[in-house]
Amino acid sequence: MAYSHYYADTGVLHGSCLHLMGTGLDALVIEVDKQKAERVWMEIVLETERLHRMFNRFSDSSELTRINNTAALHDYQLSPEWWAVMSDLRHYHDLTKGYFDPTCGYFDRILFDDARRSVRFKNSSVSIDLGGYAKGYALQRMKDILNDHQVTQSLINFGNSAILAVGNHPHGSAWPVGLTHPYLPYKTLKSFLLRDLTLSSSGNTSSNVGHIINPMTREKVETGKIVSVVSTHCIDAEVLSTALMAADEDMIPVISQEFPECQIDIFNLHI
Amino acid sequence: MKRRNFIINTSILSAMTGLFPWLESCSDRKQKETAGVKARIGVIGTGSRGTYHLQHLLTVKNAEVTALCDIYLPHLKQGAALFPAAKTFTDYRALLESDVDGVIVATPLSEHAHITIDALKAGKHVFCEKAMALKPDDCLAMYRTYRETGRVLYIGQQRLFDPKYLKALEMLHTGFLGDVTGIRCYWYRNNDWRRPLPDPALEHLINWRLYRATSGGLMTELAAHQLQVGNWAMQAIPESVAGFGDIVFWKDGREVYDNVSLVYRYPNGVNMTYESLISNKFNGLEEQILASKGTMELERGKYYFEEVKPAPGILQLINQIEHDIFDNVSFAGPSWVPETALENRGEYFINNSSQTDGASSVGFVNDGSFELLQAFCNAVITGKPAERLVEEAYYSSVLSLLGIQAMDEQRVIKFPKELRIENN
Numbered sequence: 129m130a131y132s133h134y135y136a137d138t139g140v141l142h143g144s145c146l147h148l149m150g151t152g153l154d155a156l157v158i159e160v161d162k163q164k165a166e167r168v169w170m171e172i173v174l175e176t177e178r179l180h181r182m183f184n185r186f187s188d189s190s191e192l193t194r195i196n197n198t199a200a201l202h203d204y205q206l207s208p209e210w211w212a213v214m215s216d217l218r219h220y221h222d223l224t225k226g227y228f229d230p231t232c233g234y235f236d237r238i239l240f241d242d243a244r245r246s247v248r249f250k251n252s253s254v255s256i257d258l259g260g261y262a263k264g265y266a267l268q269r270m271k272d273i274l275n276d277h278q279v280t281q282s283l284i285n286f287g288n289s290a291i292l293a294v295g296n297h298p299h300g301s302a303w304p305v306g307l308t309h310p311y312l313p314y315k316t317l318k319s320f321l322l323r324d325l326t327l328s329s330s331g332n333t334s335s336n337v338g339h340i341i342n343p344m345t346r347e348k349v350e351t352g353k354i355v356s357v358v359s360t361h362c363i364d365a366e367v368l369s370t371a372l373m374a375a376d377e378d379m380i381p382v383i384s385q386e387f388p389e390c391q392i393d394i395f396n397l398h399i
Numbered sequence: 400m401k402r403r404n405f406i407i408n409t410s411i412l413s414a415m416t417g418l419f420p421w422l423e424s425c426s427d428r429k430q431k432e433t434a435g436v437k438a439r440i441g442v443i444g445t446g447s448r449g450t451y452h453l454q455h456l457l458t459v460k461n462a463e464v465t466a467l468c469d470i471y472l473p474h475l476k477q478g479a480a481l482f483p484a485a486k487t488f489t490d491y492r493a494l495l496e497s498d499v500d501g502v503i504v505a506t507p508l509s510e511h512a513h514i515t516i517d518a519l520k521a522g523k524h525v526f527c528e529k530a531m532a533l534k535p536d537d538c539l540a541m542y543r544t545y546r547e548t549g550r551v552l553y554i555g556q557q558r559l560f561d562p563k564y565l566k567a568l569e570m571l572h573t574g575f576l577g578d579v580t581g582i583r584c585y586w587y588r589n590n591d592w593r594r595p596l597p598d599p600a601l602e603h604l605i606n607w608r609l610y611r612a613t614s615g616g617l618m619t620e621l622a623a624h625q626l627q628v629g630n631w632a633m634q635a636i637p638e639s640v641a642g643f644g645d646i647v648f649w650k651d652g653r654e655v656y657d658n659v660s661l662v663y664r665y666p667n668g669v670n671m672t673y674e675s676l677i678s679n680k681f682n683g684l685e686e687q688i689l690a691s692k693g694t695m696e697l698e699r700g701k702y703y704f705e706e707v708k709p710a711p712g713i714l715q716l717i718n719q720i721e722h723d724i725f726d727n728v729s730f731a732g733p734s735w736v737p738e739t740a741l742e743n744r745g746e747y748f749i750n751n752s753s754q755t756d757g758a759s760s761v762g763f764v765n766d767g768s769f770e771l772l773q774a775f776c777n778a779v780i781t782g783k784p785a786e787r788l789v790e791e792a793y794y795s796s797v798l799s800l801l802g803i804q805a806m807d808e809q810r811v812i813k814f815p816k817e818l819r820i821e822n823n
Contacts, residue, residue, distance in 0.1 A: 131692060131704060133575045138720050142575070144709040154713045156720075285710050288732045299725040306729025316729040331733035354733060 130173045134162045138298065141165035145173055149180045149262055151287030155270075158281035158298055168277045172270050172284075179269065182209075183262045185255070196256055200249040203241060211245040214238075216363065217261065223386045224371035225379060229343035230256045260330070260340075263290040264366025267326060271362060289329050290366055293322030307356055309397070317395050320358060328365035329356045330373040331395075342374045349374055352397035359390045368392070415565055418572065420786035424774040425560070429781065433461050438779035441466035441499035441523075443491045443514060445478030447594075448528060449505035453481045455769050462776040468494045471604060473597075495521040501551070501779035503772075504528060507607035508614050512537035515552070516544045524551035524782070526775045530619040531796035535818055538796045542789060542820055551784045553775045554792030556627050560774060561767030563700040566748040568631055573721070576702065577691030579632055582671035584625035584687070586617070589680040591649050592657075609653035616655025617675040618799040621684075626802075627795035628686045628697060629663065629671040636794050637663035637671065639813045644806035648678035661802050673802070696745070703745040714746070793820055 132143040141157040155172060159165035184190040195204050206214060220228045221235050229235045237250040258265075263286050274282050274294055281295035283303050293303035302323035309315035310331060320327055330340065331354035340349045355372045359365040368387050372380055372394065384392055416422045423429060440462050442449050446469070456462050468488040469475040475487055488494040491514050494502070501524035504514050512532040518525045531538040531554055545552040558564045571579070594605045607613035608620055630636055642661025649657045658676040665671070688695040693704040712730025719726055778785060797818055805812040 131706060131709075133573075133577075133692070135573060135575070135717065135721065137573075140717060140720055142709070142713070142717055144704075144713070146706065152710050154710045156713070156717065283716070285713060285730060288710055288730055291731055297725055298720050299723055304725065304727040305731050306727045308729045308732040310733055316727065319727045319729075320731070327731055329731055329733050356731070 130169075132166060132169050134165060136162065139165075140298075141169055143169035143172070145176070148173075148176045149183065149266060149286075151263070151289075152285075153287070154285045156283045157274075157279055158295075159279055164277065165279075168273060168279055171273050171277075175269050175273060176266050179262065179266045183258045183265075185257055192256060192258065195247070196254075199238075199247055200252040200254065203244070203246040203248045205244065205246045208245075213258075213265070214240070214247055216265075217256075220261070220363075220367045220371075224367065224375075224383050226343060227375040227379065227383060228260065228367050228371040230258055230261060231343075232257070232341045233343040235343070260370035261363065261367060263287065264326075264328065264363035267292045267362040267366070289369075290362070291322070291327045292362060293325055293327070296323055307354070307393075310354060311352070311397065317354065318356070318393060320356075322358070325358050325360060326362045326365040327356060327358050328362075328369040329354060330369035331355060340370065340373050342376075344376070354395040354397060356393040356395075357387075357390050359387070361389070364390060415569060418569055419559070419565060421559060421774070421788040421791075422565070424777040424781070424783070424785055425770060429777050433777045433780040435461075436780050437461050437463040438776045439463050439465045439498060439500045440776065440779070441468065441485075441494050441497065441502045442478060443468045443494060443502055443504050444506035444510075444528075445469045445474045446471070446505065449474070449503070450477055450481070451768070452503055452505060452772060453478055455772050457481065458769070459773050459776050461780060462772075466494050466497050466499050471601075492517065495523060500524060501526065501775065503775075508619055509533050509607070509612060512541055515541050519544045519548045519550045519552065522548075522550065524775075524779045526553040526555070526772070528555040529792055529796065530615065530623040530799055531792060533613070533615060533619070533800070535797045535800050535815075538793055538800070539818060539820070542793050545784075545789055549784070551775070551778045551782065552789050553771065553778065553785060554789060554796075555768075555771065556624065556788070556792045556795065557767035557771045558624060558628055558697075559631075559767065559788065559791060560770035562770075563748045564628070564631075564697055564767070567695055567697055567700070567702070570702070570748065571632055571688060571690070571695060572634070576688075576693040576695065576704075579669060579688055579690050581669060581689035582629045582632060582687065583689065584622070584629060584671060584685070585674040585682060586621045586625065586684040587675065587680050587682045588677045590677060591651065592677055593651075606653075609655055611654040614655055615799060615803050617657070617659050617677070618802050619796070621675055622659070622673055622802065623795045623799040625673065625684075625686050626663065626671070626798045627791055630794055630798075631791065632686075632688050632695075633665050633669060633671075635665050635667070636819075637798060637814065638666050639664045639811050640798065640802050640805045641811040642673070642802055642806045643809070644803070647676070656806065659802070659806060661805065663798065663802070700748050701745040702748065703743050790820060 130145040134141045139160045143155040145153045157165045157168055183192055185192050217230055231254050234254045237254045239248045267290050270284055284292040297303045302321040306316040306319045309317050342349055355369045357365040357369040445467055456464050464482040464485050467478040467485045468491050470489055479487055502518050504527040511527050515525050515527045531541055640663045644656035644659040647658040661673045663671040684698055686697045695702045712728045716728045801812050
């Protein structure tokens with residue numbers, strides 16, 4: 129269930145939704161027209177729910193599940209949106225030298241048919257998981273929605289790890305957002321000033337260690353490292369923070385130079 | 400006792416003064432205006448609550464306790480031990496003839512009205528403990544005297560100065576939890592509410608809370624606090640009350656109920672239930688505000704969304720925008736992990752807020768009492784009454800008394816028009 133409240137004095141709509149794409153979504157929409165702000169929020173919720181259904185690999189009815197279950201048996205003809213997503217995955221896999229891998233090390237077993245816009249998995253060990261991509265994709269769609277409605281000030285927090293700042297804070301030139309130390313929650317690792325930028329963070333927390341896999345070794349990444357990426361492009365930020373989290377030290381500069389527009393911060397926390 | 404500062408950020412306090420005008424005397428401006436000046440204070444009633452105030456007064460910079468009064472000499476000595484230089488009296492009228500600027504009335508309830516009225520008419524500023532009086536007409540007489548004399552009158556509704564309540568009510572009134580659809584207030588203890596007696600002949604003097612001639616029992620001693628919170632949340636006054644009360648467990652000769660259960664009905668149909676008993680303490684005390692998008696537990700200092708829990712930091716950010724603040728808020732970090740537990744742990748209104756189990760009959764630490772007293776001393780110096788403070792206290796006092804009437808007569812009592820102070 130989505131919650132929203134419009135603060136009339138300040139023209140701030142706060143929307144909040146739990147358990148969308150496995151995480152929480154909070155949005156601040158700065159808009160003097162209350163009804164417009166509510167429409168924008170509802171559109172964001174509906175779109176994110178659609179993407180949740182589309183990308184959910186745990187749901188029997190999602191298209192991702194159908195792809196995972198049948199692409200090893202026969203060519204899977206993709207819808208235009210899914211073809212764009214699969215092409216994007218291939219692009220980022222190449223750009224990150226294989227460290228962004230939604231199949232945990234089996235990406236080269238996906239056969240792309242560019243003419244027919246279909247994919248086939250070489251065998252049933254291939255399974256796509258869009259963690260590290262889907263939130264960036266959703267954030268990009270939210271940015272489009274805000275843009276479509278000419279909303280010029282907004283802050284969207286998608287599960288703390290993906291934050292979109294549009295325009296500026298009502299009392300400042302940008303949105304001030306601090307990166308919290310995952311093991312010392314009252315400590316701020318770095319403060320960012322975000323204006324028309326996305327901040328994506330990847331790393332382990334005390335309660336969630338080893339959810340990122342190094343696709344080269346297929347081992348869990350269990351270091352205390354945190355990678356933060358600031359970019360104008362939502363998916364770039366999301367993909368790069370995940371890839372650099374998984375990447376070996378010597379590959380970090382190699383991958384980073386493929387994303388010259390991104391501001392990268394890596395924190396090695398000794399835990 | 401360590402001196403405490405008003406713990407709400409001054410910029411937030413300034414914004415709150417608009418919403419809660421009685422905070423004006425806590426403002427930076429008033430603090431500067433009264434700096435270096437001391438209010439000469441007399442305390443009438445130096446029993447447990449009076450001593451609690453005296454202990455606070457030891458740390459109030461702009462107060463000088465110059466007079467003490469009690470008809471019971473051991474209590475008077477107890478007060479004098481804290482302020483040895485203060486003159487002592489056994490008749491409050493003699494104290495009123497002294498050079499005090501303001502008096503604190505911490506006597507049994509039955510003494511509040513006439514002492515307060517006499518003090519106001521003597522030109523003194525008055526801080527009177529809640530409830531205001533034992534009869535609604537006496538509450539009204541106190542209110543009228545306050546208005547006629549133009550003196551300062553404070554009533555001991557310390558929740559009006561408790562930072563967590565101020566923050567909570569500010570948040571509630573923005574509507575962020577939706578419409579208030581119900582209020583549940585309760586206060587449970589498990590003790591006989593008796594004080595030890597050095598001599599059985601002193602039973603009515605020491606255990607005045609247990610007898611109808613001097614006390615309204617649970618309604619005037621406990622409910623008056625919580626009914627005020629309900630009215631504050633609703634921004635309205637109930638139009639009727641019904642309920643039952645009895646002496647269920649402590650059948651020891653007392654006359655006040657040890658078990659009460661009432662419903663107060665607001666004009667818009669919202670009910671505020673009130674329960675108190677002193678033979679089971681499992682639930683402690685609470686004022687729960689039930690709203691369409693969430694619940695507040697004010698004593699606990701927490702609120703709970705019905706369905707969603709916004710990410711930490713977002714509400715802080717909204718709060719900053721509301722108060723024209725631009726500052727870093729830290730909430731970014733690695734992936735958020737959904738809470739799998741069904742338990743809704745809620746959020747605190749403010750960090751490090753005080754909490755109590757409600758067992759004490761005297762007062763609790765950091766419950767706003769200090770701030771209330773400090774504000775009174777400031778007001779004594781400036782001579783400026785606190786806007787809306789007495790009105791809040793008046794209605795909660797009268798409502799507690801109408802609740803007793805409803806239980807005694809076992810019928811629905813409508814709030815009498817003649818007791819509406821807007822008409823007086």
